[in-house]
Amino acid sequence: MTFxxxxxxxxxxxxxxxxxAGPTLEETLAGLRAFRGCFERDEKGRRIARRPGGTLSGxxxxxxxxxxxxxxxxxxxEPYGVLFASTKGWIEDFIWKQDPGEGLRTDPFTEPFESWLTSQGLQPYRMLTVSNACAxxxxxxxxxxxxxxxxxxxNVLILGADLARCFVVEGFDRLGALSQKEVRPFSVQRDGLGLGEGAAAILLSSEPHSDLILEAVDCDLQGDSPTRPTHAVNGLVSLYERMMSGGSAKPDWVIAHATATQLNDAVESQTFQKLFGEEGPRITASKRILGHTLGASSLIDATLACEVLRQGQGFPIADQPWMEGCLPGxxxxxxxxxxxxxxxxxxSSLGFGNIHALGMFQRLELG
Amino acid sequence: MIRGEHYSWSSSFPLTRPFDWIAQIPRANQLDRFSQAIFELFWQVREKVELPVEIILASPQASNYTDRDFAAGGATSPSKFVHTLPNIRILPFAQWTQWHGRILCIQKDPSTMVHGLIEGVECCEWDSSSGTRWVVGSFQEADAVDLVEAHLWILNTTAGSVRFQPAKSASIISTDQILLENLRNKGPFQLDLGYGIVLNREV
Incomplete structure (x- = not known):
């Protein structure tokens, strides 16, 4: 297959x-570097990373x-496009009502997102929602x-956002995917994920107005289980090889999906070992502090990648090393x-339905 | 010019007899009716279609009715929760065929399927060498609560009873409802989808 x-x-x-962690990338990165946890407990004691009063539009x-x-x-x-990345959009607005009525007849993304665009004075040439689960x-x-x-x-403006409210919190809880203690990505003691809320925005341009580029990006479906990332190691490895076939160099740093579930982190550990061996790049992740923001998560990580490249300074996965874990060193x-x-x-990003995606972000050396 | 084929399937649920493939898909009894509809449609045409290099999944209403089932049941069923993501609907196909490839699940009601076609056609025009694209979707008729429809478009550049031609000018985007009304009439039709693409069906 060639693309x-x-x-x-x-x-x-x-x-x-x-x-x-805050309403800006600067505050988000500061929160990650200070290991400032953002989790609060909901009425059933489940840990969720969110700010009081937060709304999707907010x-x-x-x-x-x-x-x-x-x-x-x-x-x-000039004419521009807009893409919205989300798993569940504004679903909480109607799904719990006794009679959801018209809410069921139209997807939970388009109409409210178009209203949000109008509120910002944006009139795109084309707008679509991409709902590839957490990828x-x-x-x-x-x-x-x-x-x-x-x-x-x-130019294309890409926005991603998701909330962690009743619908997804109950769902992940029933799946037994939520951490009971502390989110510990790649630790052998990891016991699940913590959900989070947030949004991200990236503007891509075909014209050279920046020293940052999206060097490569791709997504793939490979596997045969709705929630278990079966075949995902081979899938991620072949996706990486396909994506890098244009001649890109290896990354200096990796922001992993790292949900801290047993399955996800095992897949990513094996993938990175296979791709990079013992002398691989440093690997970090944001979900220990920010929670898993579902459809927005990989876009938030993309903005972190951009700022890390610009600053020449990464952020750690945790302050102290885990006693035991995957990916030693x-x-x-x-x-x-x-x-x-x-x-x-x-x-890197993995989603339900065995969708996985990778993106390589590069800072150009400008003469 | 891009050519292709269109296939569809519809039925009321619950069915009076089980699907022929039910024993061949793991946990098939847990699939929602929208996933079942898409796989049944594929099952009926499986011997005459080329597997795609890319799938655009474009289901009007996203997973709203499955979401409603999950919520109305007290949000207690993990197997129902799994199907509250519209991209899951293609998984039985991937399970049975061992297919892997690029997938984009898009939403843009009231023109989700129309936009799926527009994206698929533009992608075929841009990258005609790599193979067939599929545009797939399933949904529930709003006024017929048990009736589920699935649609499959096989897009390539060589053959097929539907043609996608450039329009003289970009116009208002068609809705899925207008597209479906034309498809149900069975006869030939010409429909301006939008963004400079006209769909022609020959009979």
Whole structure:
């Protein structure tokens, strides 16, 4: 199977996020570096990373405002595309009602997201939602890159957002996927994930207005179980090899999906060992602090990758090394490996339905 | 010009007899009716279709009715929760065929399926060498609570009874309802999907 998947490398001309750690990427990164946990307990004692009073539109407002504070060009004067990455969108607004009525007849993304776009004065040439489970963010970047090559537009704004409210919290709880103690990615003592809320925004451009590029991105379905990442090691390895066939170099740093479930982290550990061996890049993750923000998570990690590249400074997975864990020698703890000159960061993402996605972010050396 | 074939299947649920393939899919009894509909449609055409390099999953209403089933049951069923993601619907196909490849699950009601076709056609035009694309979706008729429909579009550049041609000008995006009304009439039709693409069905 061959794809024309690496024809251009879009420039990343703006990015921002809003998470449980704060309404900006700066505060999010500060929270990660200070190991400042954002989890609160809900009425049933389940740990959720969110800010009081947060709404989906509110998180989007903040992420977009953060992007606009950092963007490099006025892109709204010409036709542009918008993609929304989410697993459940605004479903909480109608699904619990006795009579959800019209709510059931139309998807829980389009109408409220278009209202949000209108509130921001945005009128895109084309808008779509990508709902590839927890790999939605990187999958939307894949479609955005294609749009830049096929549509009469030079810019695509990608937004991702999800809430951790009753619907998804009950669902993950029933699956037995929620951590009872502390989210410990790649630790042998890991016991599950903590859900989180947030949003992220990235602006991709076909014109060279930035030193950051989306060097490669791809997604794939491989496996035969709805919730267990069967065959995912081979799937991720072959996806990485396909994605890198254009000649890209190995990453200096990896932001792993790292939900801290037994299955996810085992798959990623084996994948990274297979891809990089013993001398691999430093591996970190954000979900210990920010929680798992579902469809927004890989887009939040993408914004972190951009800022890490720009600052030349990563963030650790935890302050103290786990007593025992997967990937010995690779994980970034405390200050080990945090300060380094970085040119490439890989973001990985796995979702229900055996969808997985990878994105490589690069900082160009400008003469 | 992109050509292709369109297949559809519909039925009221619950069915009067089990699907022929029920023993061949793990935990098939846990599939929601929308996943069953898509797999039944594939099962009926499996010997005459080429497997795709990419699938665009475009189901109107996303997984709203399955979400409602999960919520109305007190949000207690893990197997129902698993199907509250619309991308899960293609998994029985991937299980049975061992297919792997690129997949994009998109939503844009009231034109989700139309947008799936537009994305599929544009993708085939842009990258015609790599193979067939599928656009797949299933949904429930809003006024017929038990009636589920599934649609499969096989898009390639060589043959098929439907053609996608450039339109003279971009126009308003068609809705899924208009597309489905044309498809149900069985005869030839021409429909401006939007973004400069016209769908022609020949008979």
């Amino acid at each position: 024309q998947h690496n024809k251009i490398n879009p420039y990343i001309t703006g990015y921002g996020c809003s998470t449980a 998180y989007l407002d903040e992420a977009f405002k953060d992007l606009r504070s950092r963007e490099r060009l006025d892109w709204t004067q 939605s963010g990187l999958s939307a970047l894949l479609l955005a890159r294609r749009w830049l090559q096929t549509l009469p537009i030079k 690779h994980l970034a703890f405390g200050t080990i490996g945090v300060q380094a000159r970085l040119n490439r960061v890989l973001v």
